[in-house]
Amino acid sequence: MQDDCADRRHSTSGPTAAGDAGSITRAVAVLDTLGAADTALGVSEIARRCGLPKSSVQRMLKALHAEKLLEREDTRYRLGLKLFELGQHVPRQRDLREAARPFMADLQEATGHSVHFAVLDGDCVVYLEVLHSPNSPPLPTRMGGRWPAHGTGIGKAILAFSDQAVLEQILATGLPRLSERTIVEPGRFAAELARIRERGVAYDLEESRAGVACVASPVFGLDRQVVAGISVSGWHTRINLDHSAAAVRTAALSLSRYLSMRSG
The missing domain is CATH 3.30.450.40 (GAF domain)
Known part of the structure; x- marks a missing residue:
C-alpha cells in the first residue's frame, strides 16, 4: 500500500487520471488506517502509519472532515458517521x-x-x-x-x-x-x-x-x-x-x- 501512497503533484492544466487515482488511493489508505485504529489519531501518527507526507495527510483530513467522512476530536481524527450511513446502503x-x-x-x-x-x-x-x-x-x-x-x-x-x-x-x-x-x-x-x-x-x-x-x-x-x-x-x-x-x-x-x- 505504501508504494501506492507516494505523494503525487498535479499539473497546472488540471488533475490527470493518474493523479485522481493517486488521490483516491491515498484517501483510502487514510480511511483504512483510521478504521484499524482503536482510538482517534493525530496527523503525524496517520502520516507515519500510511507512509505519506504529513502535509498531504493534513490536506486530505481537512477535505474528508469537510465531507463528514471523518469526525474530529481536538487535533485527532476518527471515522465519521457518514461512512456508516453509506455502508448501510x-x-x-x-x-x-x-x-x-x-x-x-x-x-x-x-x-x-x-x-x-x-x-x-x-x-x-x-x-x-x-x-x-x-x-x-x-x-x-x-x-x-x-x-x-x-x-x-x-x-x-x-x-x-x-x-x-x-x-x-x-x-x-x-x-x-x-x-x-x-x-x-x-x-x-x-x-x-x-x-x-x-x-x-x-x-x-x-x-x-x-x-x-x-x-x-x-x-x-x-x-x-x-x-x-x-x-x-x-x-x-x-x-x-x-x-x-x-x-x-x-x-x-x-x-x-x-x-x-x-x-x-
Whole structure:
C-alpha cells in the first residue's frame, strides 16, 4: 500500500487520471488506517502509519472532515458517521446481513456462544454481523472488521468452497501466523480445506487467537455458489464442538436454502 501512497503533484492544466487515482488511493489508505485504529489519531501518527507526507495527510483530513467522512476530536481524527450511513446502503452487505440475522439469533440461542457472519474480500473475511455472547471470550471482531481468512474457521469454510483461483491467490500472498496453532504450510492448508469440503464444517482450534475455538460452515446462494460463512466462537475449554457443529451446519443449510429460494 505504501508504494501506492507516494505523494503525487498535479499539473497546472488540471488533475490527470493518474493523479485522481493517486488521490483516491491515498484517501483510502487514510480511511483504512483510521478504521484499524482503536482510538482517534493525530496527523503525524496517520502520516507515519500510511507512509505519506504529513502535509498531504493534513490536506486530505481537512477535505474528508469537510465531507463528514471523518469526525474530529481536538487535533485527532476518527471515522465519521457518514461512512456508516453509506455502508448501510451497500446492497450485498445489507441484503445478506438482513437475511442472516434471524438464523444467527437462533444459532446463538441454541449454543450460547458468539455468532459471526462474514464474506470473503481478498485474503480477509469482512464481518457483516456479529452477535456477541457474555459467555464467550472478548474477541476483537466487530461489524465491518476484517481478519485474515486463512486463520479463521469462517474464512476456511468459505475458502474450501471457493474457486481454485481464489485459493491460489491466498496461497500466493502467504499464510502469516496469527497464533502458535495457525496453519501456515500450503500443503497442510490445502489438506485442511479438503477435509472441510468432506464434512461441511470448519474448525478454528486456537488458530486465530489463543484460548478461542470456532466452528463454521459455508453459506451458499444461487447455483450453489458460496457467498458467506457463519460461525460460533467460544472458549476452547467450554465449547462443545459436536453440538456446535450440528447447530452451525443446520443454520448454514437453512440460510442457504432461504437465499436460494429468494434468488430463484
